[in-house]
Amino acid sequence: MMTPQNEAELADLVAAAAGPFRIVGGGTRPVGRPVEGDTLSAAKMSGIVDYEPGALTLVARAGTPVEEIEAALAAEGQRLPFEPMDHRGLLGTSGIPTIGGVVAANVSGPRRMAVGAARDFLLGVRFVDGMGRRLKNGGRVMKNVTGYDLVKLAAGSYGTLGVLTEVSFKVLPVPETIATLELSVADGAVAQVAMTRALTSPFEVSGAAVLPGEARLRVILRLEGFAGSVAYRAEQLSALLADLGTVSRIEDAAANAALWQGVRDVVALSGCDLVWRVSATARDLRAGVLEPLQAKTNSLVQLDWAGALGWIGMTAAQAEATGGAKAVHERIQQMVADRAAVPGGGHATLIKGPDDLRADVSVFQPEAPAVAALAQGVRAKFDPKGIFNPGLMG
Amino acid sequence: MQMPEPNLSVLSRKARIVSRLLEVLPNDAVIHDEAETRAYECDALTAYRCPPLVAVLPSTTQEVADVLRICHAEGVPVVPRGSGTSLAGGALPTADCVILGVARMNDVIEVDYDNRFVRVQSGRTNLSVTGAVEADGFFYAPDPSSQLACAIAGNIAMNSGGAHCLKYGVTTNNLLGVTMVLMDGTVVELGGAHMDAGGLDLLGVICGSEGQLGVVTEATLRILPKPEGARPVLMGYDSNEVAGQVVSDIIKAGVLPVAIEFMDRPCIRATEAFAKAGYPDCEALLIVEVEGSDAEIDEQLALITEIARRHNPVELRESTSAEESARIWLGRKSAFGAMGQINDYMCLDGTIPVSQLPYVLRRIGEMSKEYGLGVGNVFHAGDGNMHPLILFDANKPGDLEKCEAFGADILRLCVEVGGCLTGEHGVGIEKRDLMVDQFEPDDLDIQMSVKDVFDPQWLLNPAKVFPLGSSETRRSQALAAE
Incomplete structure (x- = not known):
């Protein structure tokens, strides 16, 4: 080295x-x-x-x-x-x-x-x-x-x-205070309604995630700022979401830090052998990828960015049961490509997988030919000998 | 300001180029009469003028692609133009160029509140993007001073900022995707409505590339729910040092105002005479604005005024009504107009590390005496983006040149203290020749090599951004290959 x-x-x-x-x-x-x-x-x-x-x-x-x-x-x-x-x-x-x-x-x-x-x-x-x-x-x-x-x-x-x-x-x-509102919901559609309402409100939500649960999903919404402001926004937001279920509040600083660090590091999926990261609008991700995928496959899903970032995890056995890891990978990338409102309007990346799989597939979402040519052209200017991480991004 | 010699071969082919353009555009979208092309001879940097060969006003991405394909085949330089409000000469034509104006492309294509984006044609003005969504409680955050007139296309080209970017960021932080036409007519989509790049972040380099890499025809922009309210506080101090310290203390205290604006004495006096906003006669004036509900605003302003008091302000005025807020902003918003009443002025745009503020203001004051030209400072203090306004008399021989030399010295000073030549206006032709003061030849070469990829013939806005000497080999090779 x-x-x-x-x-x-x-x-x-x-x-x-x-x-x-x-x-x-x-x-x-x-x-x-x-x-x-x-x-x-x-x-x-x-x-x-x-x-x-x-x-x-x-x-x-x-x-x-x-x-x-x-x-x-x-x-x-x-x-x-x-x-x-x-x-x-x-x-x-x-x-x-x-x-x-x-x-x-x-x-x-x-x-x-x-x-x-x-x-x-x-x-x-x-x-x-x-x-x-x-x-x-x-x-x-x-x-x-x-x-x-x-x-x-x-x-x-x-x-x-x-x-x-x-x-x-x-x-x-670092803001003075942090608080999290938590809502337990029956399905992804309701979770999305909750997050969309929060994000289209003026209450400055700084985190909106959905964690996988046993039977129900956990929607968590983070508020940060001065104490008075956080308390005010927590009240307003709770009222805004009240018809969707019981809203509870996490106020302990250490509990909040641990919770959001867990979201950040996607710990919910750490037992998975295969993990994909999918970035698309919330509407494209849910209707175009998650719903059709989950209808056929057992997988664990964590949503972040108010539904615009999806982490999809599977064990090797779960992938095997649905045609193998390579087929699942290609299917996810195809679903993103088909659903995107404009060409290239979203992407799926295989974040975790065995070396032989990562060597065999396009780990990053394939780009439209004209865009791929530009990217290749830029790489050739910065690294004309092709010596820096060749092939890593495809 | 030196510009390349026009390509005589292009000039001699004007009739053929016009007729080819008329094959793909309606008659009224091809402006070639010499009396009419004059309307496009300059942008807001009015000291430099040159009518273009032709100006075209396409209405669709397809028409833009057709125009570029023809210009590519004919070897004609193309200068893209939004609304022509560039202060840096970004849309200044050359005699052999086609001006490609996007003003007719101003539709809203899609509004999606749930996913918080709008997709617009790039000729739409900045303010009318907000206009399209504000009835539903949303806004588009970047707010350059020219927002009533400036086009999104130009905002993307220059990566425009504004007074409120301390909290919301500049154009690049609010731009999600573009439809762009390359010089050879190829249409590409970069980004989309999602929040990050799937491969290399080419969108990131398009934003701020001053129309040299492609012509953006559509843009997907992030919109935000409007805050419940906003309120400014005005404070005056006896010295720039103290005002600079107040800015630093506010930031360190954990408040993130949406705006911190700074004006120095010459600027305060000029605006007071012009707008009568009731500003105190002092060395330095700060306007700090915060957002939120009434209670949230009170909470933040309490902290800010507490810091302000610690530094013995000569004036501290917290707004208690919409009228009072408007009065506080009135002077700041009319600062450019007020300086313009006194004389012609040149507006600079360097950025400095905030800690260097007192030193830089002192040096500017000294240089002002050396050059014998007045200067007023008004700027976004939270992010160190300065706008010195140098006063000169355009009718007095030699004054413009003296003013430009003074301006160049100020910008070199910005670079010397760890800042940069331009914070939000762009390089254009105005700061083109100063690029060598900020960058080593290799730093410029790697930037130019990106243009080599997107526009190998160097036909798109070729005489901007890079010193002519630095880009000469590339431009002449492209010409020879023609």
């Missing part, structure tokens, strides 16, 4: 190498098609470079552990607003998640729906491209339209465009 200590070392290494490289941060998120190549770790390029609480900005080297950043922010009463998921529980991996990994996979949790994803809070990046050039884009200020926004392009590029060395973020204050 190669572990450059700084950006200059990394650039020299890349410029001289024939590759290919398997690029990792903490190695906790092995998502995508398995990559053959020498492991290149960014973990040693670590440390917070600059943190200005009064400006809500933080700059860190890509290999900095997420927990180190979260601790520094917490000491000032701030946080990464997009609530990055820790994949270790779901994927059964070990290691230390890094901030570079969060960016590379654009990892965002329940609050994405309300405030934005990792890519929305990412202000700037430094990276080394496939020719060993040290490059920067964006910066450390909140508003910046100077030149093309390669920052967004870097987020979610899974190391296929370059090796990140430094990232800067906008951060936000």
Whole structure:
């Protein structure tokens, strides 16, 4: 394994190498098609470079552990607003998640729906491209339209465009109070009504999820802010949902933190051998994918983002009983493609599955040919030798 | 401002290009008479003008694709245009170009409250997007000052912001998907109504690419339920340092106002003379606005005014009525007009780290004396996006050049303290030649290589964003290959 200590070392290494490289941060998120190549770790390029609480900005080297950043922010009463998921529980991996990994996979949790994803809070990046050039884009200020926004392009590029060395973020204050409203409902249709009502109200819900239950589903809605405001909104929202069932309230801070961390990390599905992540509008996801799938298959489903993000989990045996994992995978991606209002209007990604399956299928949703050609063209510019995580995204 | 020499071969083929365009567009959508093309000679950066070869006003994505296919085949540069409100010259034509205006494409295609999005044609104005949904209690968040006139197409091209983006983000944070036509006429869909990219986030690089990668014809935008209410508080201070500290303290206290606006003394005086909003005569003025129910607003404003008092304000005025709120905002909203009463002005748009505010304002004051040109500062303090307004006399020989040199020095200062050249207006031609002050040649090369992929012939808005020297090889190779 190669572990450059700084950006200059990394650039020299890349410029001289024939590759290919398997690029990792903490190695906790092995998502995508398995990559053959020498492991290149960014973990040693670590440390917070600059943190200005009064400006809500933080700059860190890509290999900095997420927990180190979260601790520094917490000491000032701030946080990464997009609530990055820790994949270790779901994927059964070990290691230390890094901030570079969060960016590379654009990892965002329940609050994405309300405030934005990792890519929305990412202000700037430094990276080394496939020719060993040290490059920067964006910066450390909140508003910046100077030149093309390669920052967004870097987020979610899974190391296929370059090796990140430094990232800067906008951060936000931790609210004074958090409360969760909980509603037990009989089916997904009612759950969706509850979430839609909450999200179309002015009461600023910062999390809306549906957890699988024994017979009924648990709908949870999160409110954050100053104590008086949270109490007011909880009252209003409870009244708005009263006809759908009994609304209970979780007010204990630790219980709330644990509950939403569980949603964020999709712990409900950690016993599954196969996990798909489906992003589509709530209407397309429920009617186009979940209802037809669940009519034929036993699976576990967690909904987040008010129904616009679905996590679907199965055991190997359950997949076998419905034609095998590969057939299930292709069926899910086909359902997303068929249902989407516009071509490309949603996608399904196989997040967890055995290596041989991930090598055999299109892990990421296939794109329309013209879009795939653009993506391929961009990759060829950033990484002309094709040495960074080749094939990982298809 | 230097622009490339027009392509003589294109100029000589005008009649043929017009007739080909008339094959795919109605007569009234192809403007080629020299008296009429003059209407498109500039955008809101009026110091630079050049009538285009032709202007076209397509009504559908198909018509846009037809136009681009023809221009691609003929090797004609195309400059996309929304409403022409760019302050950076983003829609400035060249003599050999076709202006592709999207003004006729202003329909609402779909409104979905349950899933909280609207899909509109890109020529629709920013404010009329909100207009289409506000009766049902929703709004579109990005609110550039020109929102009455500016088009969504231009908002996407420049990744426009506004006063309320501290809480709601800028265009890129509220844009879910686009239908876009590539220079060769290929129509692509990027994103959709869902919340993240399934592969590379190409949508993210389209937003802010200044019409150089494709022509966006339709956009899916996130809409939000309107807050129950909003209320501003106005505070005045004796020094910029103290006002800057108040901003920082408010942010650190855990309040997230929807807007924190800052005006300095020259700007306060000008707006007071113009709009009579009743502003105090002081060094620095802040307007902080929060949202929510009445009780929530009270809770937040109590905290904010407590912080404000700690720093000995010369004035602290909390709005108690809609009229009072309007008066507080009146001065800020008429700031540009007020400065315009005094003289011609140039509006800058750099962003700085918030902590550098006092230093940068002091330096701007010093430079103002050196150049002998007045300057007023009005800006979005919460996010460090400054709008220095430099006063000059367009009729006085040499004044524009002096003003531009002063502006360039201010923008270099923004970069020097860790900020950037433009926060929400875009580079266009205005800041094009300063890009080398913010970026190394390789940083620009990798950006230009993205354009190589989307528009290999460099026909879309080619003389913008990148210094002509940096893009010359690419532009001339494309010309030679023609």
